[in-house]
Amino acid sequence: MGSDIAGPCSVVCLGEALIDRLGPPGGDPALDRPVDDRLGGAPANVACGLARLGTPVAFAGRLGQDAIGEAFSTLFAERGLQTELLQRDAERPSRIVLVRRSPDGERQFQAFSGDQGLGFADQALEPASLPPARWLLIGTLPLAAPMSASALLSAVRQAQSQGTGIALDVNWRPTFWDPVADPATGPGPKALAATEPLLQQAALIKLAREEALCFFKTDDPGAIQQALPQRPDVVVTDGAAPVRWQLGADSGEQTAFQPPTVVDTTGAGDAFTAGLLHRWAAAPQERIRFAAACGALVCGGPGGIDPQPTEAQVEVFLGGVS
Template sequence: MALVPVVVCLGEALIDRLGPPGGDPAVDRPVDDRLGGAPANVACGLARLGTEVAFAGRLGQDAIGDAFSHLFAERGVETTLLQRDGERPSRIVLVRRARDGERQFQGFAGDQGAGFADQALEPAPLPQARWLLIGTLPLATPASASALLSAVHQAESLGTAIALDVNWRPTFWDASADPGAEPSAAALAAMQPLLDRAALIKLAREEALWLFNSDDPGAIQQALPQRPDVVVTDGAAPVRWQLGAESGEQFAFQPPTVVDTTGAGDAFTAGLLHRWSSPPQERIRFAAACGALVCGGAGGIDPQPKEAQVEAFLGEVS
C-alpha cells in the first residue's frame, strides 16, 4: 500500500444514470451519468475531507473503470485493492429523479449477459486500518458475498472496526423487484452476521423498522450483542443517534439549493468517520452538514465538500 489508510471502503463503484426530473432514465433524455456507488462515494468524500482512505472493489475494463481510476487518483484514494474485470462491465444504475430532487433506483443498464464486475469481487488481503466501511449490496451475489465476509473476518483479526451502512436496495437482489420492497427473509438472514459484528451501524428509518421493528437507536444498540453505535437517518427529518452511552437528535440542515439528493447519506457517513475523534454531538453535526452540502450539485461525488467548506457552512448556520 502506498499509504496506511484510516478507512477501507469495500463494495460497489458504478454509474448513477440520472433521468431528467420527473422522467424515466431508461427512455427519456437527457440523462446525466455520474460516478457513484455508496462505498466509492464515501471513499471520495473522506479523501476530499482529508482522511486517508483506500477503495476495495471491482470494475470493468471499460471507460467507466478508467474514469474511476482517474477520479481516485485525483482525489488521492488508494487503489491497490481495486480489481479490474475483463469479462464483465461496470454497472450502470438507472435513477429516477422526482422534481423535488428525491430519487429512486429502478434498474440497471450495461449487462452483456455475464453480470456486472462488482458481482464478481474476489477476496483479497486487507491492510490494517481503523475502519472497514461496508454495505449489504455485495451480499446479493455469491461471489461478492464471499469476498465481503472474508473482509469482515480479516477486519476482526486485524482489530479493524466495522462500519455498516445498511443501504438496502431491492433491485440489486432482484432486478425486477419493486424499488420500495422490504428485505426478504433470505436477505435479512444474510445481513445478520454483519449486524452482529459492526461497531457502527447507519441505517435509514425504514431499514431500522424492517430489521429491528424499532427506529430507536438506543433500542437497536441493546438488541445486538456487541452494543454498537447506531445512527438512524430519516430524509429531511432529524437524525437520531446512540453513540456509546450518549444519545440525541440532529435536525437536518437546509442546503442553499437542492439539485439532487443522491449521495447525501454517503457524504454524511464520510463526515461521521472523518470526525470520529470529536465529541458525539459534533460528529453528527459535521456529518449532517456534509450531507446537506452534497445536495447542492448533481451526483454523489462532484459536489462533495472540503473540510473548510463544511466549517464555513456550520459557521453560517450556527
C-alpha cells in the first residue's frame, strides 16, 4: 500500500536544516581529522526521506546565504521537494553541528561551529503561511530560540485551524538549549514548559526511549497516550531494541531490523519517521514494519540523507527478512 496522499502537499516538515560534521570514529570533530560534513537536521532529513519514498512534501526552514544553503537548495531540487517556504538569511550562517561518533557508529551531538555573533539562520525562522496538508512534522529544537519558537507556534496554530495533523518528533538535544550543556542532560523546567503545549496538541508523538523517560517518566507508549488529553498515537524507539507503539487502540512491538552493515546511525530515527508517515494509510503493524526497515537501511551509509531508501528498496529489504 502506498502513502496517504492528501492534495498536492501531503506533509510539511518545519524546522532546522544544517550540517552534521561527523568526526572520525572515536575522535573529536572539533580537533581530529578527517571530518565528514553531511547535510542533515531532523526535519530536513524527514522531508528528504519522504520525497525519496514518493510522498509529496514541503520543507519550511531558514538557511544562510552560504555554501551550505546552496547545497540544500540543490538537494531539495534534486529530491523534488516544494521549497516555497524555504527562507534565506543574509546575516546569519547555516548551522554546523559537531557530531562525535563512537567506533560502532553511535553518535553524540556536542557543539556548534560557524556562529559569527548573531546566531544561526535556523534560529531566525520567520512565520509563514502553510499550505493545507495531511501532516505538519515538527520537532522541539526551534523552541530553544525566541524567533524560531514564535514561527513554530504560529505553524501549529495554522495546522490546527486547517485540520492538519501535528506529528511531533521530540528530538531532545540539550546542546541547542545550552551550547555548553552535557549532551546527556535531560530537559530542565524551561524546556519542559516550552514543550508541554506541543505534547498536548500532537496527533502523533515519536520519542526515543530516553526522551520518553525524560518527559513522561515512562517508556510505555500506552501510558503516554493515556497521560495526554488528546490520546495521541505514540511510538517509542530504542536503537537496536524493539520499537514499541500505541496507534489508536492497537499496540505492539517491532523487532529492530539489522542492516547488512552499520556505517553511521545518524538519521535512522528520521528515516523511521519518514517511513511511518509515508505508510500511514496502512494497518498499524505494517506502518511500523515499513518504518523500521527505513531506519535500518539508512545506517548503511554515512549521514542521514544520502543513504535514504526508495520505496522499492524498502520492499526488497522486507522481502528478505522474516
